[in-house]
Amino acid sequence: MGDSNLGFFHSWIFEFAKLCSQVTVICLQEGSHDLSANVSVKSLGKERGTSKLSQILHFMFYILHLRHEYDAVFVHMNPEYVILGGLFWRLLGKKIALWYTHKHVDLKLKIAEKFANIIFTASSESFRLKSKKVVVTGHGVDTEFFSPGPKHFRGHRIVTAGRITPAKHIKEMIEAVGPDLIVAGVPITPTDYIYAKELESKANFIGSVSYMPDFYRSADLFLNLSTTGSIDKSVLEALACGTPVLTTNEAFKQVPQIYTELTNLSQAIKDNLDKPQPSLREWVIREHSLKRLIPRIIHELS
Numbered sequence: 608m609g610d611s612n613l614g615f616f617h618s619w620i621f622e623f624a625k626l627c628s629q630v631t632v633i634c635l636q637e638g639s640h641d642l643s644a645n646v647s648v649k650s651l652g653k654e655r656g657t658s659k660l661s662q663i664l665h666f667m668f669y670i671l672h673l674r675h676e677y678d679a680v681f682v683h684m685n686p687e688y689v690i691l692g693g694l695f696w697r698l699l700g701k702k703i704a705l706w707y708t709h710k711h712v713d714l715k716l717k718i719a720e721k722f723a724n725i726i727f728t729a730s731s732e733s734f735r736l737k738s739k740k741v742v743v744t745g746h747g748v749d750t751e752f753f754s755p756g757p758k759h760f761r762g763h764r765i766v767t768a769g770r771i772t773p774a775k776h777i778k779e780m781i782e783a784v785g786p787d788l789i790v791a792g793v794p795i796t797p798t799d800y801i802y803a804k805e806l807e808s809k810a811n812f813i814g815s816v817s818y819m820p821d822f823y824r825s826a827d828l829f830l831n832l833s834t835t836g837s838i839d840k841s842v843l844e845a846l847a848c849g850t851p852v853l854t855t856n857e858a859f860k861q862v863p864q865i866y867t868e869l870t871n872l873s874q875a876i877k878d879n880l881d882k883p884q885p886s887l888r889e890w891v892i893r894e895h896s897l898k899r900l901i902p903r904i905i906h907e908l909s
Contacts, residue, residue: 615840616683618749620646622901623681631677633669635662649673666691674699679908681706686719693722702908708733708746710836725907729895732858733837742907747900748843750892753820755849760825765876767830768792768822768841771803771812776832776855776869778802781810783872784830791816823848828879831856832869838895847891851884862887 617640624630624643637650649669651662670680670692679702682688689705696703704725707716712735720726720738728734729746765784768791769775781788788810794803803812816822823829829845831854838858842865845852852865853875859866864884867875893899 615749617642618752618897619683619747619901622747622897623905626902626905629676631669631673633666663691667695670695674701677701680704681904681908682719682723684708686715689719689722690715693719697722704904704908708837710735712736727904727907729838730858735836744900744903746838746840746843746895747897748840748847748891748895750847750888750896750898753823753844753847755886755888756820756824758824759821764789764826765828765830766791766822766826767832768816768819768845769831769833769839770795770799771806772796772799773802774834776834777806777810779832779869779872780830781806783876784810786810788830789813789826791819791822819844820848823850826850827883828853828876830854830876832872843891843895846887849886849888851879852887853879862890 620630620632620642624646628645630646632646632648633651634648635651636653637648640648642648651657651665653662657665666688680692680696681704683706686705686707689703693703703723704727705719705723706727708729710732716736720736720740723740725742726734726738726740727742727744729744731743734741765787766789767777767780771777771790771792771794777790786809790810790812791814793815794800823845829842829850829852831839831842831852833839833856836858839854839856842852842854842856842859853867853872854865855867855869855872864887
C-alpha cells in the first residue's frame with residue numbers, strides 16, 4: 608500500500624476481487640496490504656533477501672502448484688514473468704494477458720508477445736511493438752480516491768511527482784520554475800540516486816507523500832516532462848483531483864489543453880497561472896477510470 612512506485616496496484620487488486628471469485632497475487636516483494644478474503648498473496652521473497660534463483664524457483668512452484676486455482680493470468684509490466692511461465696500456462700490452457708505501458712521495446716518484450724494471448728496498454732503510444740494482440744484500454748485511475756477537495760495551501764505552488772529519474776526531466780523543470788518547484792517522489796536505481804543528488808539543493812524535494820490527493824489538490828499547477836512515451840499516471844491523478852496540468856509528454860498530444868512543447872514551457876506555465884485551464888476530471892473518468900478498466904480486462908480474459 609505504501610510503495611510510492613507500485614502502491615496504486617493495491618486498488619487494482621481490490622477491483623479485481625470484486626468481480627472474481629478468487630484472486631491470487633504473486634509479487635516479487637510483499638509489503639503492507641489490506642485486501643478482501645478472496646485474495647491470496649504469494650511473495651517471491653525479495654523482502655527476505657532471497658536470491659534471483661530462489662525467486663525463479665518460487666515463481667515456478669506457485670504457478671504449477673496453484674494451477675487448479677486460477678483460469679487466467681494477468682502480468683503487470685514484467686514481460687520476464689510471461690517468458691518464465693508462458694509455455695506452462697499455454698500447456699495448461701490458461702489465457703495470458705500482459706499489461707505494458709512504455710515505449711521501450713527489447714528482446715524480452717518480443718518473446719513475451721509470442722506467449723501472450725492479449726496485451727493491454729493505456730494508449731497507442733504506450734506499446735511500440737507491432738502486434739495484433741494489443742488492446743488499448745486507457746489507464747486505471749481510482750477516481751474516487753483521486754478527487755477534488757479543499758486546498759490546504761495557498762499561493763502559486765508548482766509541483767511534480769513520480770520517480771526521481773532523468774527520464775522525468777526534473778532538471779528542466781527546475782530551470783523553468785526555479786527553486787520553488789516542489790518534487791514528490793524517490794529515486795530507485797543507482798543512476799536515479801546520482802541524478803537526485805545533483806538536484807537536491809536546487810528545488811524542494813519532499814520524498815514520498817503519504818496521501819497524494821492532498822498533494823495534488825494543494826497545487827496551482829502540476830508539471831510533467833516525462834519522455835517515457837506512455838500516458839503518465841500521475842498526470843491523470845492530478846487531473847482527477849481537479850488540478851491544472853502541463854506536460855510535454857507526446858502521449859498527451861491529443862489533449863491540447865494540457866500539452867505544450869518543451870521550448871514553450873516557461874510561457875505556458877505563466878499563461879496557466881494567469882488563466883487556469885478548465886477541469887478535465889470528467890475526461891479522466893470517461894477514458895481512464897479504474898472502474899472502467901478492470902471490467903474491460905476481465906471481459907477480454909473471459
